[in-house]
Amino acid sequence: MSVGLLALLDDVAGLIKVAAASIDDVAGQAAKAGVKAAGAVIDDAAVTPKYVHGFSAERELPIVGRIALGSIKNKMIFLLPAALILSTFLPWLITPLLMIGGAYLCYEGAEKVYELLFPHKAHAHEAALEPVAVDPTTLEDAKVAGAIKTDFILSAEIMTIALAAIEADSIWMRALILAVVAVGITVAVYGGVALIVKADDFGVWMAKNGRTGAGRGFGLGIVKAMPAFMQVLSVVGTAAMIWVGGGILAHGFYELGIAGPEHFIEHAAEWAAHAAPSVGGFASWAMTALIDGIGGLFIGALLIPVAAYAIAPAWRAIKSLWGKPTKTLS
Template identity: 75%
Template sequence: MSVGLLALLDDVAGLVKVAAASLDDVAGQAAKAGVKAAGAVIDDAAVTPRYVDGFTADRELPIVGAIAWGSIKNKLIFLLPAALILSTFLPGAITPLLMIGGAYLCYEGAEKVFHALAPHEAEVHEAGLEPIAVNAATLEDQKIAGAIQTDFILSAEIMTIALSAIDVPDIWTRALILALVAVGITVVVYGGVALIVKGDDMGLWLARHARTGAGRGFGRALVTGMPVFMQVLSVIGTAAMIWVGGGILSHGLVSFGIAGPEHFIEGASEWAAHAVPAIADFAGWLMMALIDGVGGLIFGALLIPVVGYALAPAWKALKRLLPKRA
């Protein structure tokens, strides 16, 4: 009996070691996938704060929380199963779907630029797409819905990049790794966004209650600087949407045998890296982002009349044919 018990305990210990090794491998794979998706994560963090611009302080965290919850649902309920199914049965469909998402990001970013340059014409265009919000609650709902739609595209890119970095054959292990990446990235992104949007409140508290003059001065600097920082971040967010969308399109064209744009971008990036060797990596990335951004802006600008005069009227006509909900 004692020998049998010892053998059983030895077998259990062996299974625990295997399980621990598997969990360690899962954690390592998740970290690797998360690092590879870091570029899209930064873009996501830059885009989100602009959705709370214009709302009172007491609504900022609830809006960020609602967007974060929508992001979790995007990743775990929709994108994770879709990524596993497509990677198993229809791997060729991933690139076209990502390109549709990239086109949407280019359009939304170009629309923001259009609104900044020609606000009256942009408002006319936007009014033709959807009814204008009539109260703060409706406006908040629209902002949250728009943020979750944008997050869906960025999350799809994050999940696809993460999936490409996972080199385990078992589908359940891949699912667990993707789930860890999804939750971890969402916590990091929206935790950071919450800190950013509440920076002025923290500065106000420090200005009033800090024990040292330096602390109070830092608080006043936060209060003064956060509005400017939010405006700068809003510009970065719009730029991020455009260059991410342009990058998705240029990468996707290679799958259809159109490699010219990608080769041009790679060549320009290498030239910039060699031209400024002291900051070679940054210079190469900056050149790539610049070209992707210009291409994305041009493509998004071309989509504005297409959406306004073709897609939006077709969508409205389709909605009229569908039964209305009570």
Template identity: 70%
Template sequence: MSVGLLALLDDVAGLVKVAAASLDDVAGQAAKASAKAAGAVIDDAAVTPAYVKGFTADRELPIIGKIAWGSVRNKLLFLLPAALVLSILLPWLITPLLMIGGAYLCYEGAEKVFHLFAPHQAEQHEASIEHTALAATSLEDRKVAGAIKTDFILSAEIMTIILAAVEVPDFWTRAAVLALAGVGITILVYGAVALIIKADDFGLWLARVARTGFGRALGRSIVVAMPVFMHALGLIGTAAMTWVGGSIIAHGLYEFGIAGPEHVIEAAAHWAEGAFPAIASIAGWVATALADFIIGLALGAVLIPVVGYAISPLWRVVKGLVPRRA
């Protein structure tokens, strides 16, 4: 009896070791795959703080919490199953769907640029397509809904990059890696966003209660610097949204045999690397982002009238055909 018990315990210990090794492999794969998606993750973090602009301090963290929870739902309930199913059954459909999302990011980015230079016309355009938005009870609801919608596109790119980087054939291990990386990235992004948007409150607290002159001066400096930083971050977020969309479109066109935009981006990167050899990698990245931004902005500028005069009226017709509930 004792021999059988020892054998059973030995088997259990062996299973625990295998499970631990599997978990370690999943964690390692998730970390490696997440690093590949670092660019899109940074873009996501840069875009999000703009959605709490204009709200009181007590609503900032709840809004970020709502967006973060929506991001987790996006990744785990929709994107994770869709990515796994599409990768097995319809892998050819992934690129077109990503391109549709990329076009949406281009439109959003171009609309924000349009609002920056022609606010009156941009507000008229936004008012004309207000019907297409889902009903929301408040400005906060609309902001959260818009943030979650944008997050869905960026999360789709992140999850696709992670899926492509996963080097395990087993279906369930791939699913575990995607889930772990998706949740980890969400915590990282929205944790960083929460710290950014509460930095001014920390600076104000420091300016009031710090015991040294240096501490109080540091607090005042943070308070003064944060509005400028948030404005700059908003501009970076708009640019990031646009260049991510442009990058998705360029890569998608390349997959379909239209290599012109991709070759232009590569040529710009090679030129920048040759022109600034001391900072070749940085120069190449900047040139690539700039080329992606120009492509995205051009496509978004085309989509603004298309949305206003074609997609929005068509959507209103479709909505009119659907009976409303009392």
């Protein structure tokens, strides 16, 4: 009996070791995949705070929470199964779908630039489009819907990059690793966003309750700096949408056999790295982002009239066939 018990315990110990190795493998590959997707993660974190700008302090964290919940749904309910299905059965479809998402990011970023440079024309353009959505009835709902829509595209890029970095034959192992990446990245991004949007409240608290003059001065400095910081972050977020979208399109063209844009960007990045060897890595990245941004802005600008005169009328015609009335924001 004791021999049988020892054998059972030995089997249990072996199973625990296998499970621990599997957990370690999942954690390691998830970390590797997360690092590969770091660029898109940073872009996601830079884009999001602009959707909270202008709301009262008590609504900031609830809005971030709603966007984070939408992001988790994007990744876990839609993107994770879609990534696994596409990678298994329709791998050729991933690139065109990503390019559509990249084009949308270019359009949304270019629209923000257009609004900054030509506000009256931009308002006329907005009026020519379909109102924000059927469901949102408040400005907060519209902002959250817009943020979740943008997050969907950035999350699709993150999940695709992560999927490409995973070295696992089993579809269940790939699914588990992607789930860990999805949850980890969402917590990191929206936890960081929550800290950013509440920094001014922390500064006010420090300015009022700091025990030393230096502490109170530090809090006051945060309060004074945050409006400018949020403005800069909004600009960075818009730029991120444009250069990420441009980068997705350039790489997509390469995958489809049109290698010219990608090769041009690579050569320009190498030239920048050689021209500034002391900061070669940053110079290479900056040149890549610059060219991606220029290309993305150009494509986004082309899509503005396409959206107004082709996509929006076609969408209105489709919805009229369904007989659903369109709600506008009050």
